[in-house]
Amino acid sequence: MEVILSTLGCLSLLLVGGGIVEGAAVKAGNMSKLEDAAYFHIYYGNTFKVIKNDLDGKSYLLIQLLGLMPTMKGITSEKVASPCLLKLYNEGELQMLNNSEPQQFSQYAAHFVGDNNNQEPQACNYITFVPMDEQAPLQRAEWIKYLGIFANEEVRANEIYDAVKSNYMCLVNSVASKALKPVVAWMEFNDGVWSFTEEAYKLKYIEDAGGENLDDSINKITYNISSIEDLELLNAILCTVDVVIDGTLTPDPFGYNATLFLQNINIEDKSCFGFLSYQSVWRHDKRLSTDLALDWFDGAVSQPQLVLADLIEVLFPSGNYTTTYFRNLLKEEPPISLGPEDCTRDTFTAMEPTIITCA
Ligand SMILES: *[C@@H]1O[C@H](CO)[C@@H](O)[C@H](O)[C@H]1NC(C)=O
Numbered sequence: 150m151e152v153i154l155s156t157l158g159c160l161s162l163l164l165v166g167g168g169i170v171e172g173a174a175v176k177a178g179n180m181s182k183l184e185d186a187a188y189f190h191i192y193y194g195n196t197f198k199v200i201k202n203d204l205d206g207k208s209y210l211l212i213q214l215l216g217l218m219p220t221m222k223g224i225t226s227e228k229v230a231s232p233c234l235l236k237l238y239n240e241g242e243l244q245m246l247n248n249s250e251p252q253q254f255s256q257y258a259a260h261f262v263g264d265n266n267n268q269e270p271q272a273c274n275y276i277t278f279v280p281m282d283e284q285a286p287l288q289r290a291e292w293i294k295y296l297g298i299f300a301n302e303e304v305r306a307n308e309i310y311d312a313v314k315s316n317y318m319c320l321v322n323s324v325a326s327k328a329l330k331p332v333v334a335w336m337e338f339n340d341g342v343w344s345f346t347e348e349a350y351k352l353k354y355i356e357d358a359g360g361e362n363l364d365d366s367i368n369k370i371t372y373n374i375s376s377i378e379d380l381e382l383l384n385a386i387l388c389t390v391d392v393v394i395d396g397t398l399t400p401d402p403f404g405y406n407a408t409l410f411l412q413n414i415n416i417e418d419k420s421c422f423g424f425l426s427y428q429s430v431w432r433h434d435k436r437l438s439t440d441l442a443l444d445w446f447d448g449a450v451s452q453p454q455l456v457l458a459d460l461i462e463v464l465f466p467s468g469n470y471t472t473t474y475f476r477n478l479l480k481e482e483p484p485i486s487l488g489p490e491d492c493t494r495d496t497f498t499a500m501e502p503t504i505i506t507c508a
């Protein structure tokens with residue numbers, strides 16, 4: 150299928166993510182209006198395709214929600230978390246493109262890139278797509294409208310975002326009046342040093358789920374476990390914590406278990422650790438592909454209501470909700486590996502967002 154580059158012109162579009170999508174003619178009047186997202190602006194072109202450029206499919210789920218999968222023609226990364234995308238690739242419907250050979254991209258109208266720093270001088274058809282830079286969960290999800298604009302699917306993009314947002318807000322309200330707010334430490338271990346997260350969207354998730362982040366008065370962020378003073382401070386802080394989310398990146402998620410977590414904490418006397426007595430140490434790597442791409446960076450971006458529902462279960466366990474993204478380390482929950490066989494729908498139909506029951 151031919152796509153005419155000049156239809157997009159050479160606007161310096163700043164859009165991140167990937168896949169190739171072909172569009173129809175622009176329907177004037179059907180435009181998306183932004184409510185929450187802070188990092189994108191709206192531009193219109195006539196026809197387009199999208200190509201995945203960066204790691205782990207940040208926008209693939211958005212593409213699936215819009216029903217655009219059949220029009221995706223190429224990707225540049227084999228690190229893909231989406232089972233349906235893997236299926237399409239296995240069926241030969243998707244071409245693997247080589248980032249080092251820019252001429253491969255010239256046939257497409259638009260090439261969505263995940264990072265605006267790593268590219269050579271960019272051709273007109275490069276578009277940066279950066280939902281991950283947004284500061285709050287809903288802002289990230291609203292990037293579906295951004296893709297919708299390129300696919301002339303504004304109406305569906307608006308509907309999906311409205312459904313996701315209203316479900317998310319309903320969940321927020323369902324826990325807003327909880328008097329007891331569990332204290333959560335979202336932390337990562339790197340090179341012998343623990344650090345508490347400063348990522349705004351994670352802090353926002355905890356607040357929205359009815360939890361409390363570590364006290365702002367704790368202004369030291371990093372703790373070197375080889376330092377006795379640091380260990381004492383870390384020990385004191387952890388004694389105030391009810392729930393730990395261990396966001397440590399690892400090349401071996403299956404091998405990351407409670408033993409390793411406790412070893413990394415390196416504190417002998419654990420008697421004051423509430424999160425151990427409540428058995429509440431979690432990781433957000435429950436869903437990953439066979440080649441270890443985390444769905445946290447893909448599906449979770451577009452369906453923040455699922456992450457929030459997980460966190461509400463983490464903070465206020467009902468015992469009858471199965472989390473999607475979080476696994477309990479202390480209960481020895483293993484990650485779940487997803488392959489093309491886990492794509493249960495026809496790749497030619499749009500995916501529907503999962504709406505959580507919410508009173
Ligand atoms: C906007 O989209 C709707 C639904 O896709 C369609 O019925 C309507 O004709 C469109 N409006 C314009 C002005 O194209």
Ligand SMILES: *[C@@H]1O[C@H](CO)[C@@H](O)[C@H](O)[C@H]1NC(C)=O
Pocket residue numbers: 247248249250
């Ligand atoms: C991509 O292209 C570069 C430069 O042409 C080449 O050296 C490299 O082997 C290619 N990679 C793959 C995976 O084909």
Ligand SMILES: *[C@@H]1O[C@H](CO)[C@@H](O)[C@H](O)[C@H]1NC(C)=O
Pocket residue numbers: 340341342373374375376
């Ligand atoms: C942690 O502390 C040890 C001992 O003081 C030191 O050798 C090491 O470089 C520190 N690590 C980092 C990442 O600062």
Ligand SMILES: *[C@@H]1O[C@H](CO)[C@@H](O)[C@H](O)[C@H]1NC(C)=O
Pocket residue numbers: 404405406407408409
């Ligand atoms: C944790 O993993 C390590 C190595 O991956 C293994 O030796 C150990 O037995 C595991 N611990 C538990 C409790 O499964």
Ligand SMILES: *[C@@H]1O[C@H](CO)[C@@H](O)[C@H](O)[C@H]1NC(C)=O
Pocket residue numbers: 467468469
């Ligand atoms: C399980 O869920 C049902 C409705 O979804 C609710 O009525 C019930 O109270 C829940 N059970 C527990 C133990 O929270």
